[in-house]
Amino acid sequence: MLPTGLTADTRVATLNHLAARLRILSVRSTTEAGSGHPTSCCSAADIVATLFFAVMRYDPKNPKHPNNDRFVLSKGHAAPLLYAAWAEAGAFNPDDLLHLRTLESDLEGHPTPRLNFVDVATGSLGQGLNAGLGLALNARLDRSGYRTYVLLGDGESMEGSTWEAAEAARHFQLDNLCAIVDVNRLGQSDPTILQHDMEAYRVRWSAFGWNALPVDGHDITALLDAFERAARTKGKPTVVLARTLKGKGISFVEDKPDWHGKAFKKGEEADKAIAELSTRLLPSASKIDIPGPDPLPATPASVRPIAPPEYAPADSVATREAFGAALIKLGEANPRIVVLDADVKNSTFTDRFAKKFPERFFENFIAEQNMIGTAVGLASRAKIPFAATFACFLTRAYDFIRMAAISRSNIKLMGSHVGVSIGEDGPSQMGLEDLAMMAAQPGVVVLYPSDAVCTHWLTALAADHQGMVYIRTGRPKTPILYKNDEKFTIGGSKVLKESAKDRLTVVAAGVTVFEALKAHDELAKQGIAIRVVDLYSIVPIDRATLLACARATNNLILTVEDHYAHGGVGDSVLAAVNNDGVRVHKLAVTEIPHSGKPDQLLDRYGISARHIVEKVRKLTA
């Protein structure tokens, strides 16, 4: 905020000066780096200067302050502009900008939360508004007055995820959320689909129920006015549709194609750009004075330990249902737990949490990308979000999950209805690649409980773990294996059957644990003893137990999983023990499955007790 008492003219002149500073810093840093997107910074410089120095309330020395206004740079390739704004606001020394994009600096090519002023990683377009939605919902939950601003590029208006967020923000009546679209007309390889058709933008956003304000994005007065109107608008979010020019302020690139993602060459080219931009600097600018956030509430929420489960040995409970039951106990224990679903809450059993804690439950309807983006936003403000849907539909949000991993986000995902054991609905509803997908991301914990007790405790461990956790659950009801006070750990496993005569170790998880136990009994009748391991933690994996079991059973392991053969349980075991002379054989689903009864399908695709028996007999013959 500029010092009160300034005339309107001085205020605008100072902001224009600051915008010129941001442009110059963006050009300098990208030229020094030899790469980057200076023209994409120039189009948005007036917007960012207005927001950072005349609209937003925050403490630049404490970017994590819970009541700071939030700013998300959805068009992450304009990172140099973001960095320049924070430097100019006082968060760090502007000289550091010249280390942009080097291995030694956290000022990366696209923003990541390695920087304390970045809430969520951006750079994959069409994700910022979804995260912003989470930030805005969090303000409501925390009864904080902070506002959330999200700066989008025009190109990313094409990403459907943006419209998922638009529909949801209207539904939630988030008047504390303000999007800005930097309509600079030019994409990477071509003009954007709508170019400068500002009316087309206006009708789309208005149709989705937003307060849509087209403005000249280089007119500081118009921008100030738009942000004031946004702040006054009640019951709906606002979008400022800013008509801009890519490369604004540098005559030889302004509104010109073929300048996307190109730094100015050191020397004449960069000098010329900076000289032109410098003509907009004031000889002596007024000092800026950024208003701080509201003070913090006195008492943080208290957390209790989760209550234990209360299953009886004879119960038969689907792991998805046990997950839903555990969420309630978690919700009682910890007020930071929030839950999201995407119109399948009566299948994932998150409906029970929704009923008990309606304020902390967010229905996303059928929009999985938006669900994950919202969760990432909530997690960046210290909530512990559990987002649940069918495992197969998490593939819809894989880019969001990938970016959440880059953000080191503290989200918890639950994928239900995994594998052929769902039965009649057919392959489109079967999660068969979720382990491959989730385990590929560094730092993600992957859990796969087989019974209700284990599900309970793994859900609790997921909440306590700092970082992303994936919990894989099944559709069919399965028996109880464990006592209610059994101990589980991330990275653990359970040896369910063992004897001194074991000739092979079967490693199973989820529904195949019960097939392995059936096979164990059948093989026992035939005089063949096997060891059975419940590998409930896939990442990290219990290498010590696997190795010990293998050593005791002729260095022979058979894995069996309701997942495709690549990247699942078998490959994880293989990668863990291969170099210790252990042979690992796999039973997994190796083709696109068909509809049918669950038991029929387990057998048809080679992962039933019968197939385990056959394979063990062959391997031990």
Place this chain on the structure above:
Amino acid sequence: MLPTGLTADTRVATLNHLAARLRILSVRSTTEAGSGHPTSCCSAADIVATLFFAVMRYDPKNPKHPNNDRFVLSKGHAAPLLYAAWAEAGAFNPDDLLHLRTLESDLEGHPTPRLNFVDVATGSLGQGLNAGLGLALNARLDRSGYRTYVLLGDGESMEGSTWEAAEAARHFQLDNLCAIVDVNRLGQSDPTILQHDMEAYRVRWSAFGWNALPVDGHDITALLDAFERAARTKGKPTVVLARTLKGKGISFVEDKPDWHGKAFKKGEEADKAIAELSTRLLPSASKIDIPGPDPLPATPASVRPIAPPEYAPADSVATREAFGAALIKLGEANPRIVVLDADVKNSTFTDRFAKKFPERFFENFIAEQNMIGTAVGLASRAKIPFAATFACFLTRAYDFIRMAAISRSNIKLMGSHVGVSIGEDGPSQMGLEDLAMMAAQPGVVVLYPSDAVCTHWLTALAADHQGMVYIRTGRPKTPILYKNDEKFTIGGSKVLKESAKDRLTVVAAGVTVFEALKAHDELAKQGIAIRVVDLYSIVPIDRATLLACARATNNLILTVEDHYAHGGVGDSVLAAVNNDGVRVHKLAVTEIPHSGKPDQLLDRYGISARHIVEKVRKLTA
């Protein structure tokens, strides 16, 4: 089409009768199966009866006829209704409907192209309109007069991919495309976000440039009128917004929640439903007479062999660029080749194809899901679509890729800019999980060329292969390894360095091949001979060569890859040779990378020549 000469009243009465038939068949088949979504069938029965028996032109005995009108059931859970319509049209015996959802019948829980009248698998919502866009573009390409109809559920209007298709269809002015939204108000777990607010639907679709026609979806006359208006509308697509009731025609479930995905119980419940529906049947209905498609053109397009590449031994060419060059030669050889991109065509080098064959190039702007969906639609009409973007952004479309695998679609995907070797842009732009993601899907060929010549031939092999193929390419320029007439095969590999004294085999692919070659030379100086394999085909994998190399080199393999450790090159090699007593050590990226110079990053993340040398020395010590 009903026989001409029928009065309007008779026509409507007959269609109402047919809609009742479809409802009854849907109830019967789901009750027999014991599961399914009869109420979702009932809401759409009037729409489907009108389309199948009074609007569409097609040959029910030849569903694949190139000039048939196309129908895509985007709301795939209404499969029983689709099956009933085709049975009633004469495609197969209606008695077969009673085998719905069994292992013995291809009438699966959700439609798949195992059935000859299904173009694309559906069941993951929000994908049908994208495929329909591809079908409509294909009609234009083939100069065929067929029209494409896509029936969506209202719940899937929330999926952003639907709006990607909406924006693109407007852009392409596809007046041969007609969407129908079955606005039945009820999702799975809750009312939909817009419920019966038909005006909200109208303004959204109108804002996206569509001819939007709200109608009573149970009024046959209104539906007939809407479809006629759609056929007359020029220059824009039409959406028929049909207000309907879930469970329409069965009083005790009509418009009631908690009936999603529930079959009526055999006996009283089903009997009562069928009795109510039967009151709408005519005692004697007029015979239906479906008009056939236009006849086929006389001469099919001719295909020539692709021209060889013309690289010089001293050239330095990025594999992404070689891909772009190969596409031009493919385009010249085969008129069925079409290319799609998502605003990065100057990075993937598909811009060259776009320039040469503008009619066969489709710019998707920044909408990867829609790009893949459109490609699947085009492939279902015998085109060979190559869809290209950064590998990391293919994660955005993973659910579409998953469904394409279920469709056994003949699409070819190219993911560029893989790994840390892209450098400064940082982790959000690095494809590091694409191998895990693509190889998990059964039936997908995964190729990873290291030089331009190999890229050329693999691109040609991809076009010839029937089924999905993924080609992984890199950003940096790399040397030429192979002669222009070198032979490559899907499932092959190349031994680049070998001697009788080799002590270990290094298996590399893409950019790491050059690191391995550098390491080879460095180790040779140190007196350590190693074998080097270019594993350009990841799936299928050349097990025989890998095994032979391992046997000749102390059963020791070191893999090195610019990909995360899980599910990539190393795990693929491991899975191939583990049980033959081969030890496989992996060098791969094991954490979220940082921005930096490409060479710095290869070294920082442990996959440079230096790390290979170190590891080989350790393993052979």
